[in-house]
Amino acid sequence: MAKLPPLLQQLIDALRVLPGVGPKSAQRMAFQLLERNRQGGAKLGAALTAAMSGIGQCQQCRTFAESDLCSICSDPRRQQADTLCVVGSAADQLAIEQTGQFKGRYFVLMGYLSPLDGVGPAALGLDQFAALLAQKQINEVILATNPTVEGEATAFYIAELCQQYGCSVTRLAQGLPVGGELEYIDGTTLAHALSGRKRF
């Protein structure tokens, strides 16, 4: 069988690093770019190269940033806030920012505790987090970790840390998602919604 040009084969292989892209979609993507949008493909190549080398982490909250401090950590109004929201990833932080409801500071773990994979408190920057609490400027830590086993375990660990520093801890409410239908909601969520019911 004839072979694809090496550059094309390399492109198809390289495209598979993208989440959810298998051999067939990678091939489709490569052909489509070559046939219809070489300019867009070249732009994507340049954007990838620039982003992979140019994006680091904020020194203070650990989110993705191009300079030492991210746009939130360099905003003086937000730095005066006494509320700190702990999230698992930069994507989670973005989701909370997009609600427009939170005006405080963040701490981005960039992962969850996972002793089996060798991810301990240091890998999540929790020593840095403890140093932040020691400054005594934070009154409330909001735990916005995923409602999964790893997320919950990490939340417990952080809650204990906060108690050592006498800082109050809250967590995101669990219950029915807006627009969800009761009939299709899983039992555990429904149990949480029941036990966390509020006066109407």
Next chain:
Amino acid sequence: MAKLPPLLQQLIDALRVLPGVGPKSAQRMAFQLLERNRQGGAKLGAALTAAMSGIGQCQQCRTFAESDLCSICSDPRRQQADTLCVVGSAADQLAIEQTGQFKGRYFVLMGYLSPLDGVGPAALGLDQFAALLAQKQINEVILATNPTVEGEATAFYIAELCQQYGCSVTRLAQGLPVGGELEYIDGTTLAHALSGRKRF
């Protein structure tokens, strides 16, 4: 609301050139690469840059190639073949090559006739195709265009061209796909399968 770092926003925007990638998947892809696979992301960036500028078209069959002739057109055994298969795209050519059943030459249209979009015979290289037929080395042209309206219209046009040069024309068989269930096959395909029935 706080803004994403410009390089990250540019990456998310650029990822949307990929087929089937909307704003949410683009965001997920960007975050995943930054969090877990910067090396793979950088490699993809380099592969895209190299492929978009380094891949051209074969001078003879119009498929993607890095040099003047593709690997099939530079294979002397295949160049002696008197059968030529006409396909709509390089992806279609690859699909036929992967069957391992065809040992002849190809001609890749890189599109179909579409007068409304201004795609005429010249854009599909059909003058080049006619010159190939004029050399009188091709005995049989296999039409392997898509069984769609555009594909059929293009096939008709090419079939007429072949007749002018006294070249015999065949087309891929239409009928039941292997593994398909009769109950779920559309009526037109079933009609083709009936009218094209073969002795058992």
